[in-house]
Amino acid sequence: MAVPVDSRSWLNYSELYVIGDTTFWGLSSVPTVSPAPDDLLYELQMHDRIDNLSFQFYRDPRYEWIIKRVNDIRIWPLDAHPGTTIRIPRISRMISEGIIVTGS
Numbered sequence: 001m002a003v004p005v006d007s008r009s010w011l012n013y014s015e016l017y018v019i020g021d022t023t024f025w026g027l028s029s030v031p032t033v034s035p036a037p038d039d040l041l042y043e044l045q046m047h048d049r050i051d052n053l054s055f056q057f058y059r060d061p062r063y064e065w066i067i068k069r070v071n072d073i074r075i076w077p078l079d080a081h082p083g084t085t086i087r088i089p090r091i092s093r094m095i096s097e098g099i100i101v102t103g104s
Contacts, residue, residue, distance in 0.1 A: 007101055008062040031099055033070040039087040046082045057088050058100065066094060 005011045014028040042053065050068060051061035058066070071086045073079040080086060094100040 006062060008060055010065040030065055030069055031097075033066055033089055033094075033099065035070060035087050036089065036093060038093070039070070039089050041085050042088050044080055044082050044084045044086060048082075050076055053088065058091055058094070063094075063100060066099060 003016055010028050010030050011025060013030045015026040017024055017026055040057070050064040050073070054064040054067055055061045067073070067086065067088060068076065070089055071080065073086075091100060095102060
């Protein structure tokens, strides 16, 4: 079964399975995003949302998985609280490493 997936989605790193009448996404294996010395440091505020930060820094909320990955945020908002400093990888590095694909 072919399912269209946006090129910016973390689902590009998952497989779609069909067993009988059930269709589901398998575990994803998104690329590793390692911390780097030129990452931006951002202190979370009370009403911050990762998708909004993704839009602010990457111009697209669908790249929220990059911020979650580099900061090991698995369950939002339980893994990050106001006052927590998180890393925002620079967009230029994400493009050069092929994690963000321009023109899609």
